[in-house]
Amino acid sequence: GNSVTQMEGPVTLSEEAFLTINCTYTATGYPSLFWYVQYPGEGLQLLLKATKADDKGSNKGFEATYRKETTSFHLEKGSVQVSDSAVYFCALSGPQAGNNRKLIWGLGTSLAVNP
Amino acid sequence: EAQVTQNPRYLITVTGKKLTVTCSQNMNHEYMSWYRQDPGLGLRQIYYSMNVEVTDKGDVPEGYKVSRKEKRNFPLILESPSPNQTSLYFCASQGQRLIGTGELFFGEGSRLTVL
Numbered sequence: 212g213n214s215v216t217q218m219e220g221p222v223t224l225s226e227e228a229f230l231t232i233n234c235t236y237t238a239t240g241y242p243s244l245f246w247y248v249q250y251p252g253e254g255l256q257l258l259l260k261a262t263k264a265d266d267k268g269s270n271k272g273f274e275a276t277y278r279k280e281t282t283s284f285h286l287e288k289g290s291v292q293v294s295d296s297a298v299y300f301c302a303l304s305g306p307q308a309g310n311n312r313k314l315i316w317g318l319g320t321s322l323a324v325n326p
Numbered sequence: 327e328a329q330v331t332q333n334p335r336y337l338i339t340v341t342g343k344k345l346t347v348t349c350s351q352n353m354n355h356e357y358m359s360w361y362r363q364d365p366g367l368g369l370r371q372i373y374y375s376m377n378v379e380v381t382d383k384g385d386v387p388e389g390y391k392v393s394r395k396e397k398r399n400f401p402l403i404l405e406s407p408s409p410n411q412t413s414l415y416f417c418a419s420q421g422q423r424l425i426g427t428g429e430l431f432f433g434e435g436s437r438l439t440v441l
Contacts, residue, residue, distance in 0.1 A: 245428050254330070254416055254432030255369075300369070304428040313359075313384065314428055318368040 213238040217301050217317035224291055224324050232286040232320045234275075234301035242303040244268075244277050244284040245314065249298040258286075258299070291324045298322070328353050332417050332433035339407055340441050347402045347436045349417030355431070357420040358400040359384070360392065362413040363435075369416070375400055407440040414438075 218233040236244065246258040246268070259268030264279035273288045284301060301317040330351045339345055351358065359374040361384075371384030375394040389411055391403040400419075404411060414437050418430040 243428050252434070254434045255418075255430075256432065257429050260428060302428070313371050313374070314430070316369040318366065 213242065213303060213315045215301050215303055215315055215317040217299075217320050220298075220319075220321040222320060222322045224322070226293055226324055226326050227290045228324075230286070230288040230291045230295070230322070232299055232301075232322070234284045234286065234317060236282050236284065236301075236303050236315075238282075238303055238315075241279075244275070245302045245304070246273070246275055246284070246286050247300040247302060249300065249319070251297070255300060291322070293324045293326055296322055296324045328431070330417055330419055330431050330433035332415070332436045334436060335434065336437050338439045338441065341408055342406050345404050345407060345438075347404075347415055347417075347438070349400045349402065349433060350398050351400075351417075351419040351431065352398065353419065353421060353431065354397065355419035355421040356397070357422075358394070359418045359420075359430070360390070360400070360402050361416045361418065362386065363416060364413050372402065372415075404438075407438075409440050412438060412440050 214237045216235050243262045245260045247255040248258045249255045259270040261268040261277035267276045275284050275286045298319045298321045300319045302314040333348045356377045360372040361369045363369050370386045372390050373392040375381040414435050416435050417433040420430050
């Protein structure tokens with residue numbers, strides 16, 4: 212079945228450091244891929260997405276490229292800020308059971324950015 | 327402001343005492359869903375609803391009930407809570423025009439502790 216594997220955290224960086232959070236997936240067909248972010252005390256919110264191979268999603272300085280050949284969707288940011296401290300979730304949507312719009316989630320990677 | 331509102335945000339209760347976690351969205355979304363988030367297990371779907379009076383089980387429905395009498399509301403009912411239902415619960419919604427996009431709108435979460 213479909214699955215998502217994320218690198219384990221926590222990840223701790225200094226401000227302005229480069230960030231990579233790895234995400235790989237297993238899926239049949241051609242899923243869409245997503246990164247969601249959960250700031251402390253808040254619900255999840257969509258950060259970026261890509262719907263087909265070689266698409267690059269980007270938002271708030273974050274980027275991720277849909278790599279079908281390596282089944283990956285790694286999240287990157289060139290210079291992190293303290294405000295980026297959050298938990299990041301990789302997810303995919305694929306063939307749905309009926310009309311359930313269920314996403315398949317990774318376990319989340321906690322990021323802490325120190326000043 | 328578009329939002330998904332959950333109540334209560336925090337609750338400590340005892341085994342067997344029925345409780346309801348409410349979820350309301352103001353975006354006229356057809357689809358609503360409940361998830362629980364647990365360390366090491368990520369997000370797991372409990373129940374979902376495609377529209378009023380249409381609900382179905384997700385991956386972990388045991389011990390929970392839901393109802394969808396109105397489009398905006400989707401309460402989660404724990405008839406006889408047990409300690410293994412201690413978790414962080416999220417309600418999410420999605421509109422018809424976003425079907426298949428993977429873009430879910432999440433509430434801020436309800437942290438439930440069952441003693």
